[in-house]
Amino acid sequence: MRPRSVSQLAFGDLLGEALLSLTMRPGRAALTCLGTVAGIGSLVATLGLTNTAEAQVSGRFDALAATEVVVRDSGTSAGDTSAIPPDAEQMLSRVNGVRVAGYYWEVDLGGRTVVGRWGAPTEIGDDGLTVIAASPGAFDVIGPRVTAGRIFDDFHVADSLQVAVLGVSAAARLDVGALDAQPVIFMGDQPFTVIGTFDEVDRHPETLLSVVIPDSTARGLFRPAAPGEGLIVATAPGAAQQIAAEIPLALRPDAPDEVAVLAPPSPDQLRAQVSGDLTSLFLALAGVSVGISAFGIANTTLVAVLERINEIGLRRALGARSRHVAAQFLTESTALGTIGGAVGACIGVLVVVAVSLLRQWTTVLDPMVVLCAPLLGTVTGLVAGAYPAYKAASIEPVEALRA
């Protein structure tokens, strides 16, 4: 005859018993949790700080270098005509994501010197002095701060006027003096009236040592230096890579290979380079912490099994099956891991927020990291409790009662 009922333990009761047992020894439970708190906390803090730092790097990078594309004649075209079409500036302004584009290339004076106000000839290339051909759009890309006079505009370009704008260093080198006197400089035998000077630029700091003349004027008087005419293009953040791929086809659908485009390195790559090594190191440390916490939980739970051997005997006498005993210890260790994981996640988030505040960063946290952290604690507790639970279940009731 088989008995009508077998020993049963509802899940709610199992959970209640486990939590009650933990609250009976709050100090020990808290100390056991500490390892998990440290492990999960450092994990969340590491991932959070990495994400946050990446976002700052990305933001700064995007705002400057990552939003500029340089277009050049690749030099593969036959004949003397430039591969860059004459209306390239207008064509590029229609490409989605392009903020502004302008002609910009270095001029080859063919051995002629630039002569300043007092007649001292300055060799092109000496001390970095260059002549740049640029359209007004290029100045929008460069972003100069005008210190005197003005930047040339479409009027000067349309009439190919012989005017020049000087970077602050070039102006000092050529000693142009005050612009009120309408100083003139000579490139070879061609006079150019200096109409403005500038200092501080957002991009292309080489222009501070340059004489900048209208592109149309340069086309009429001089040849472009190798590799030929070109443009600079300011793009919307994050669009540079895409635009760089589109420009050759947009300018020269018949021969895209004749147009060379220099795109900035991918922000993702930079991000990965900047943070990759550091992230790996911190993640490894966090992993070690979680491992140590698992060892701590396992050790404490094993000690608890030995200490509570009488209780194990009592529970068996009251009808607990060996699996009920195992489940109780496993639930206790899992609860410890979960609590430790949850507290660790909270502390990790606080650390990320605090560091962000101190560094005036925008906090960036992946919600999945925060939500999964307690689960990692749960898994840690579950794995850590497996062996002690097995040991507890293996104790014969008669041995436990005799102990």
Place this chain on the structure above:
Amino acid sequence: MIPTHPPPEAAEVVPVVDMAGVTRAYDGPPPFVALRPTSLEVLSGDYLAIRGPSGSGKSTLLNLLGLVDTPTTGRYLLDGIDVGGLDDACRSGLRATRIGFVFQAFHLIGQRTAAENVALGLLYRRCARSERRERAHEVLDQVGLADLRNALPSTMSGGERQRVAIARAIAGQPRLLLCDEPTGNLDSANAERVLDLLGELNDQGLTVIVVSHDVDVARRARLEVDVRDGIVSPRRAAPT
């Protein structure tokens, strides 16, 4: 609702305990026979004392009766159920529903109140928490400890602790109450109260088996057996 196991009708009287040729031997080293072939019959409502000196095998017999140990040979019917071939789940189920244990050292959980300790006796029967609490209050009232429901064991006397342990053992309305030296840790006044309580429970129809080497304890029983060197004597009327 807590399932009960009332004594069978007179016409179908089945012994609560029916042992035939039960032995318990340990492989060692050294090999050791703790209980030699034993036959024992305990009817519903009996009050049996198992007497014997330390190491005689009486605790082994009690463990076998309580299904916390397994016989090496022989047949054991508990309430008509042959427990020989049962798995852990069924044996545990029988312990949860038909057997109550009282230990010399009480085995109360120190950080839990009297009511929580008593309710633990019903934990493995899948009773609702409220039902367990209600029943715990009921049996604490029955053993005269209604005022100590929320007291911790550390604040109680030895006798009170043992009465809490008895309340826990009878909370599930078992068919058989097994007591291992229930007065071993008590002074004479508290021992008297505990023995009185066991007598009252027996008078209400509960089958009680007490292991003790104390003659006074055995005197409260109606039947007794002696255990010496693993040999159990035939049962006889206890001395008055």
